[in-house]
Amino acid sequence: MFAIRLIARNVSRHKYKSILHILIGVLTVLILDIYAGNMDSTGEQLAKLPEVLEVPAKISVLNGSLTEGMTIREDRMMGVRESEYVKDPVFTVRMKFGLGSFTVEEYKDNLNYYGMGINAVAGVPGMKREDITFLEGVDESVLETTQKVCILDADLMEKSGLRLGEDVMLTIFYYRYALEGSEIFIEPLTTDTYRIVGQVEIEDYRGGWVPPEAILPLDCVREAYHDQDIPFFADSGSFVVKDPFQLNALKEQMRYDVTFLPVITRAEYRYDGNALTIMDETFIRSAEALQGNLSLLRGMLPFIVAIVIFIGYLCSYLSLQSRQEEYALMRSLGTGRGKSFFLLFGETALVAAGACLLGSFTALIFFGTKAEVLALAGALFFLAFLAGTAAALLALYRLSVMEMLSKND
């Protein structure tokens, strides 16, 4: 109790010195807060970079000239859809259809409409969720199922007198691409009944083909292929990299397991969708810049700690210069070395704690620094400052008490 009272009394009576030390401390804490805040926000920016800067990837033909209307092998499509490094995979398959049931010979009069099988709304370029009016209890997740449902163009529904919730019979033809050359054949796929679960009015269609007048779940169409023993091919595919910090693992998987090739612009024109372009340049550039900043800031840490220790040492050293006699007097009255050290150290600790709180509060008010950053910077300041003080105090041990008390005599 006596020691604590003496420390508090000395701090309050060394008013100007204490205020000066607190001001120096507050400035140091503010600088540390700015430094730690910078490090924290850079780290946070880096961690959130994948959310802010998505890395998209698109499947194309080998020479990169075509990104839709290709033939993407089913195993490649499933390789992408099942990859742990992929999120939001979007695949489409195009087809032609007519209302009702008709034979191949009757196609000229009946095969009038274009359709698409998709597994996500983004499969139709420019189509938004708001463009579709779903039947109650149904939403866009229906596109990820194998249900026999369809979303029809609003004009087509009006013209044909169809309503939401009704069943409609569709005869679907698929596109078959010649293995060699550029011929495309349209051949029958299936005739089936589909429930109308939505109607669509695409306001801002951006695709290169005719906008689809019927949209079916991709896997429902895929099952139709399987039922007819026709090999399935998707005609466009894209996805977003789930964790851009694992780009290398993704690239390796896509290259060796899923067997995608990089785009070779001099390659021959083919419909085979076997090349993958990952648009990672912007992400890598941004991540490298942030990592560079972070490394620089981290590299500065030892110097910052050394500077704070030096400030603590200097403040205490200068302050103790005028208090050597006091220390000698304490010792001559029988105050042990440890207790004398504690009394002088306690004063600095109290001042440093005050500076720490005041500096942190100022940073909180003016810079809105986060609590954990304040705690980190505060702790760093407190420990480094006291380390400097301890070094300055240890120098007192070397002084002769008698010499110090006799020199003014």
Added chain:
Amino acid sequence: METVRVEHVDYTYRTKYQSVEALKDVSCSFEDGTMYAIVGKSGSGKSTLLSLLAGLDLPTKGSIYVEGEDLKKMDRDSYRRNTACVVYQAFHLFPLLTAQENVMYPMELKGMKRKQAAVRAKELISQMGLPEKICRQFPKMMSGGEQQRVAIARALAVEGKILLADEPTGNLDSENERRIVEILYKIAHEAEYTVIVITHNEKVAEAADHRYQMEDGRLSVLEA
């Protein structure tokens, strides 16, 4: 009764470049209830002997016994806290403590309760013939004589057996010098302290019961 015995004490200051023999084969003894004066020129070794008697340092050779116990084997911080106290020429009061707080320091250091220490400090200050208002004054507000009397009061607060004074009147006028000598004499004879005063002031030395002469590190009896 013998309080302190000094036996064949040598003390050598060693620096990086030289060593100086400050005390050479010093032997003497000091009894309680007696005032001693050690006189000698500057640099003769008086202050060195005092610092050894105060337990601030240890002899290079020889021993100092306090009530039969070798100072080397004692906890010297405890010795200064409980047995010996020093009064200096430059008073050396804590500058940011009031007179009363200065006197309370050794008592509180020994664990005495604050209130009790405050009452005792007032008594000691009053015994030194100082007015009560001095209690609330800081050292820089007091005269030299007042400061020295507060320093003596602080020394008495230790409630020890030995009072060591290093040129206690060196910075005082003759009136204050007379008062301090009287106080020291009373402490020796009424409070039964062993009072050892280092001085080169003849009047102070004359007031002592025994006088020693320190010359070139050697101690000799000046007058019985």
